[in-house]
Amino acid sequence: xxxxxxxxxxxxxxxxxxxxxxxxxxxxxxxxxxxxxxxxxxxxxxxxxxxxxxxxxxxxxxxxxxxxxxxxxxxxxxxxxxxxxxxxxxxxxxxxxxxxxxxxxxxxxxxxxxxxxxxxxxxxxxxxxxxxxxxxxxxxxxxxxxxxxxxxxxxxxxxxxxxxxxxxxxxxxxxxxxxxxxxxxxxxxxxxxxxxxxxxxxxxx
Ligand SMILES: [Cu+2]
Numbered sequence: 268x269x270x271x272x273x274x275x276x277x278x279x280x281x282x283x284x285x286x287x288x289x290x291x292x293x294x295x296x297x298x299x300x301x302x303x304x305x306x307x308x309x310x311x312x313x314x315x316x317x318x319x320x321x322x323x324x325x326x327x328x329x330x331x332x333x334x335x336x337x338x339x340x341x342x343x344x345x346x347x348x349x350x351x352x353x354x355x356x357x358x359x360x361x362x363x364x365x366x367x368x369x370x371x372x373x374x375x376x377x378x379x380x381x382x383x384x385x386x387x388x389x390x391x392x393x394x395x396x397x398x399x400x401x402x403x404x405x406x407x408x409x410x411x412x413x414x415x416x417x418x419x420x421x422x423x424x425x426x427x428x429x430x431x432x433x434x435x436x437x438x439x440x441x442x443x444x445x446x447x448x449x450x451x452x453x454x455x456x457x458x459x460x461x462x463x464x465x466x467x468x469x470x471x472x
Pocket of ligand 1: 369370371372388444446459
């Protein structure tokens, strides 16, 4: 009798254990299904968003070479277009740490040793020199902060800019000039000193 009770209890315990286990397994399976459904939903949403928005296109590039005796700096620039908005990203490496004025100059010619061949600031509207977000020169890009490791970057976007239409607002064919000193935004050129880097914005190859 005692044996029957004990084995009965044991059996019950086993059954109960199995039942709990089954319940738990069921929950896990349910969770997995929910996760899969969630993933599918997110993927579908992403695809829809990508179709609605314009994707970013590279519409220009530039390689910035050292000038005026600076021999260590190198730079690259990308001109991008998203939904008609043109942005210019400039990245420098091996540059002197500190703040440096950066401008687009009007002539796409960096051949001179001091980059004087790039001419003056690109200023088709005849504005005063200033900060990039003011009604300043179309080529006013502000200052880039170069860190102790010699690296720095800026991204500037201007609603007036175009890329490749040949108009007087076209960024292609302009020279990116990287200066030795900070641009203090005073007219006419911001006292940014010598031109230690120069590169022409060209159509992507
Ligand atoms: Cu300049």
